[in-house]
Amino acid sequence: MALFGKKKLEEKKTVEIKTVSNKSDTSNGSNIGHLSGVLVNPRITEKASSNIGVGVYTFDVSDSATKCSIKGAIFALYGVHPRMVRVVTIQRKMRRNARTGQSGLSRGGKKAYVYLKKGEIITIS
Secondary structure, eight states, rough: OOOHHHHHHHHHHHHHHHHHHHHHHHHHHHOOHHOOOOOOEEHHHHHOOHTTTTEEEEEEEOOOHHHHHHHHHHHHHHHOOOEEEEEEEEOOOOEOOOOTTOOOOOOOOOEEEEEEOOOOOOOOO
16 A cells, blocks of 8 residues: 555645646736736726726726736736735625516626826726
């Protein structure tokens, strides 16, 4: 039993190291192909519009987005380095259809507040 156990442990260690290194390569923001799905769209609301004057931009992001991937996507698309990124989870809400009376859930998701340095702007069209 001891002969078989040693070989399997060594093989598992090398496989685990390879999978961990692949995950860290995609999350550092160097690969632009993976960053195309991070930012879904800019969130244009009254509160978000008033925050633009202060240098805070709001975006809807994918559910699997992280702060590092959001920073990389902002730099790749707009060419500015964010000072700080805050990510907020939007809760699902119960909705009722007025015609049929059936109830369901809204989608929910994630939004990100992107803080820029003073003097930097993003043109959202």
